[in-house]
Ligand code: AMP
């Protein structure tokens with residue numbers, strides 16, 4: 177049950193407004209006053225709410241003994257010291273548009289200054305008067321004919337609606353549905369479960385290694401899934417992988433009135449069609465490799481060149497060619513339908529050289545908010561000739577020139593605003609740091625795998641709170657906090673990957689390990705987890721000795737055919 181304390185020193189009209197607003201809920205309210213003669217105590221009695229007279233000096237002991245999820249200051253005339261503020265979340269209502277008119281008699285001072293607008297601010301309480309982070313603000317226009325009393329009346333009325341609404345938002349807990357089966361989703365699920373905003377986690381498609389983290393939903397298709405989600409009062413759906421986005425899962429969920437973290441079908445084309453992405457970049461002067469689009473066989477004369485299937489090909493649709501023969505063979509295979517419709521259109525690209533950087537951002541329709549940059553180790557082993565994989569490991573953060581990075585983020589943000597990218601979700605920029613500066617290799621409209629496993633380990637912020645701020649379009653007021661030391665993820669795969677991996681061998685973990693395991697290609701049979709596809713699991717660790725912790729853990733995770741790169745994070 178949610179417990180809220182309301183502190184007041186005077187009449188307590190805000191107190192009464194809050195109690196009335198939450199009349200038919202199970203929230204337990206307590207009224208606290210430092211003033212034995214405060215009228216609020218009488219109101220509390222009439223409204224049947226427990227009340228206490230707590231002298232200022234006893235506040236710490238009282239709050240230490242009685243834990244509250246939220247403390248609301250509603251006309252409390254004291255400045256609370258930091259050690260008290262540490263005991264709960266404190267909010268305050270102030271009758272001005274902070275930072276204007278801090279302190280006492282704010283309405284009168286605003287009136288005497290003849291401002292054209294004033295308002296009400298709800299903010300977190302910090303040790304300095306009326307200075308904590310602003311949560312909500314409502315403006316009120318003042319015409320020159322208005323009297324002080326009239327303005328006071330409007331302000332109080334505004335407080336009486338804004339304060340309870342803000343409280344409702346702050347204490348709301350969310351039901352979240354996570355779609356996807358891999359280690360990336362296991363990492364996201366783990367992070368969501370740490371959130372104080374989570375009511376319940378639901379999973380769709382989870383593998384046997386993490387399906388126990390939430391209630392598993394089954395459905396024949398996304399429409400049925402959305403209907404079930406609606407019945408279960410799911411507030412937010414997030415898709416881990418790209419295929420559901422390209423199939424329009426977000427559009428379907430939005431029709432049911434469920435908020436989503438993910439691109440709608442139209443904008444998912446930034447990932448699902450390379451030519452769509454290229455045209456977007458060209459229109460908006462975003463630096464990328466020179467290219468052309470072909471739909472029938474054509475000769476290539478510059479080497480190396482890059483040949484890409486236009487559509488989704490599970491990370492296998494890009495081939496770097498070094499000779500005419502290779503180029504011809506690849507183009508023919510693609511056009512003949514190696515990836516079905518996805519390769520009937522081909523993008524031929526200039527080959528770029530440089531370090532690759534994965535930049536994952538939240539997007540709310542007007543602000544791009546970046547997570548720290550990460551690196552994906554794409555090759556099966558450390559050699560230019562090694563085959564590309566879905567990713568063999570990752571680290572974060574990686575160093576990038578911050579000015580260049582910020583310029584890129586601004587450029588992309590401007591392009592998205594200009595083209596009215598009307599969704600709330602994720603934009604992953606696959607960047608390459610060339611001699612001419614940062615260029616874009618590709619866009620993904622989801623978290624990267626395996627970058628996310630490292631990013632989640634190093635994320636200090638509450639992930640669900642970030643998602644909520646995204647769907648509420650508040651990213652301009654949001655910070656992402658990351659831990660200091662960084663994190664690493666090493667992928668354990670099976671011999672034969674990526675072409676023809678071994679499968680079906682029991683996984684044993686021989687002793688306590690100091691790293692996290694995020695499962696990907698596993699299957700449970702008779703209480704034993706078996707390897708079930710190429711990439712079996714991710715081992716992730718954070719902190720000063722992250723690398724050591726991860727590799728030490730790997731020594732204690734065994735199955736037949738275990739392979740991994742030994743140079744991640746070196
Ligand atoms: P993509 O299929 O676009 O995600 O590309 C997969 C990988 O192929 C990238 O991460 C790069 O390593 C490589 N790649 C893609 N495009 C280029 C390019 N124009 N020049 C060099 N390497 C590329």
Ligand code: GLY
Pocket residue numbers: 491552566567620623624625626627
């Ligand atoms: N790590 C690259 C991707 O998720 O596509």
